[in-house]
Amino acid sequence: MADRLKLDRIAFYGRTLAEYTRMYALDLAALRGQRVLDCPGGASSFTAEALSLGIRAAACDILYGGDMAAVLAQGQADIEHTVDGVAQVAHMFHWDFYGTPNGLKTQRTAALHGFAAHYPGGGRYINARLPRLPFADQTFALVLSGHLLFTYGDRLDYDFHLKALRELYRVTAGEVRVYPLQGLDARPYPHLSRLLDDLRAQRIHAEIRPVPFEFQRGSSQILCLSRSAD
Numbered sequence: 001m002a003d004r005l006k007l008d009r010i011a012f013y014g015r016t017l018a019e020y021t022r023m024y025a026l027d028l029a030a031l032r033g034q035r036v037l038d039c040p041g042g043a044s045s046f047t048a049e050a051l052s053l054g055i056r057a058a059a060c061d062i063l064y065g066g067d068m069a070a071v072l073a074q075g076q077a078d079i080e081h082t083v084d085g086v087a088q089v090a091h092m093f094h095w096d097f098y099g100t101p102n103g104l105k106t107q108r109t110a111a112l113h114g115f116a117a118h119y120p121g122g123g124r125y126i127n128a129r130l131p132r133l134p135f136a137d138q139t140f141a142l143v144l145s146g147h148l149l150f151t152y153g154d155r156l157d158y159d160f161h162l163k164a165l166r167e168l169y170r171v172t173a174g175e176v177r178v179y180p181l182q183g184l185d186a187r188p189y190p191h192l193s194r195l196l197d198d199l200r201a202q203r204i205h206a207e208i209r210p211v212p213f214e215f216q217r218g219s220s221q222i223l224c225l226s227r228s229a230d
């Protein structure tokens with residue numbers, strides 16, 4: 001039986017506000033009026049949905065800025081690629097939230113459509129390539145980063161992870177939350193304790209916290225970087 005999700009590329013893929021709320025243990029009422037960055041946003045409907053709740057959300061991704069039809073086609077192709085891959089290793093996931101691979105595809109498609117409807121005129125989708133971000137220091141109250149760091153730890157090296165986390169931290173006045181902490185093999189990122197040591201050595205308060213969501217088995221924690229200890 002295969003023991004890792006096989007993805008041949010970093011998927012342009014996204015999630016809904018309902019999923020983000022669980023993944024990052026968000027208190028949506030407390031975020032009203034606050035600036036929140038989703039980086040990378042991918043094909044997530046979080047920004048569109050959060051704005052409708054009065055949260056001042058924005059997203060960035062290396063694929064933003066491209067032609068709408070090309071971005072949508074990439075999103076559709078990556079839903080097929082990823083959901084097929086997940087179905088091959090369904091035993092590595094908990095299915096209480098999505099039910100079946102078809103249920104997962106329905107959620108991913110809803111996220112893509114929510115994103116696509118908002119992307120053209122929103123002005124909230126900024127082209128950026130980690131580990132550099134085009135924002136001033138402490139611009140956002142909260143920065144969310146899902147399914148890039150750690151997830152693709154098999155092809156993004158340690159230096160990239162450390163630089164990207166420092167940059168995400170630079171642009172927040174409050175917290176950075178990163179989910180999940182595992183790779184495509186569902187194992188915890190192998191260099192996590194070194195990363196925590198390096199961040200703390202740079203006077204960044206870093207801790208692991210539980211969250212009320214677990215799709216990939218074992219993925220019920222976030223890494224939280226905060227300025228609370230400054």
Ligand SMILES: C[S@@+](CC[C@H](N)C(=O)[O-])C[C@H]1O[C@@H](n2cnc3c(N)ncnc32)[C@H](O)[C@@H]1O
Binds near residue numbers: 012041061148
């Ligand atoms: C799987 S999606 C994650 C989307 C969303 N955060 C979520 O959890 O659903 C990963 C995204 O990372 C983007 N990406 C890959 N390398 C990047 C980089 N160096 N800087 C910014 N975005 C990047 C891809 O274009 C893709 O949209």
